[in-house]
Amino acid sequence: MQPSPPPPLPVPSPAAVPPSSSRRPKGQRLAHLDGLRGWAALFVVFHHLLLTFAPAFDDHSSPAAPLFAPFSFLTDGPLAVGIFFVLSGIVLAVAVDAAVDRAPGWRGRAGFAGLVVKRWLRLALPILAAGLVVLALFAMGLDLNAPLGWSVASGWMRDFFPAGYRPDLWGVLREATLGAFIGPQTPLHDPVLWTIRIEFPGSLLVFALKLLVPRGRPAALAAFALAVVLLVQPFWIFNYCALFAIGVGFREIARSESRAAWFPHWHEPLGLSLILAGAVLFPVLDVDTGGTLQRLGETDASGLHLMPGMLRATLVVAGVMLSPGIQRLLSNAVSDFLGRISFGIYLLHAPVLWSLGGLTFLPLETRFGTLPAALSASLAVVAVACLAALAFHRLVEQPAMWLAGRAGRLVASLGGAGQRASAEEYRDKPA
Secondary structure, X not given: OOOEOOOOOOOOOHHHOOOOOOOOOOOOOOHHHHHHHHHHHHHHHHHHHHHHHOHHHHOOOOOOHHHHHHHHHHHOHHHHHHHHHHHHHHHHHHHHHHHHHHOHHHOOHHXXXXXXXXXXXXXXXXXXXXXXXXXHHHHOOOOOHHHHHHHXXXXXXXXXXXXXXXXXXXXXXXXXXXXXXXXXXXXXXXHHHHHHHHHHHHHHHHHHHHHHOOOOHHHHHHHHHHHHHHHOOOEHHHHHHHHHHHHHHHHHHHOOOOHHHOOHHHHHHHHHHHHHHHHHHHHHHHHHOOOHHHHHOOOOOOHHHHHHHHHHHXXXXXXXXXXXXXXXXXXXXXXXXXXXXXXXXXXXXXXXXXXHHHHHHHHHHHHHOHHHHHHHHHHHHHHHHHHHHHHHHHHHHHHHHHHHHHHHHHHHHHOOOOOOOOHHHHHHOOO
């Protein structure tokens, strides 16, 4: 029996990973990882803009491919998706450690249940709010994906929704609360939600590893061994979940007090080398070999077909964790801002693209031509997506995190796990 293939990579989005926290105490916040997630979310927007307004440039066989290959990470959605999953493994592992340190009773079924409920609500409430935005845009007649796709010859944008599709409130409610997590298909109202079908089971995997396996070397070895097992399974969701296990392994290595003494002078050059290998060297080699590596990543033989992309994401995150210079760069004000709004960018950028993108591009094209219209529409989409994500973070995400924290603490306390954790402490934990 052939394994079920993963969803087409032209639809990736990333940013399935919400910010680890918006206002966590500084001691718990991994600012450079927040920044990495924020930039990766923005690169996903660039990827979808490329698929919409310049789909020919996504072809490795195009004449311009050798020129743009070293910079292709700026529009590499699949790479960003892998980075999100590794980051989730790290950040959620930190969250579980914090929970257990404050209340050792979290090691148990009640603690696991509390973490699951909190994670589900943390994701589901913003997804539901974004679904209501999609409903409102359709009600206003701003579903312009088909005319926009035909105008720019983008099959990805033209077929973003099935022909004649009209979302309804019940369907959005069902997909946002259940279908996006364990449903048999990607939610129709927002296809970028395919990553949630990996994000949620991957989160459960992290919780189980951290609650069942002792910290340190045992947890790292168990995490990396589990990653290998998941990678060879003939099911694409399990394959991607291997990245969460890798994230847990990275967390256990990073928390080791002896790690800093391992060749400290080599951290910077080694980290930069890993980042360059994952982000730049792979696409350059792929162009030179006629797209062989890309074709390998599109076969359906086994879970190993995802290995090239997963390896790239692993190298990038490992490089960031090693390089102090890159960590400082990813901790600046712009990176911090993007990290805080990354989940909002993930949820809202596609609706902004097929509504505002079309509303901007279509009239400008008839007057100024394709290139000026595409550039203007792209700038408008990026700016409005970021502003909308900022408002979304304040009006939706922060209340959702508060409510999810209270609900998770309530569930855990029913089993006695949360009795020693205050509401304030639990609310601030990022899981």
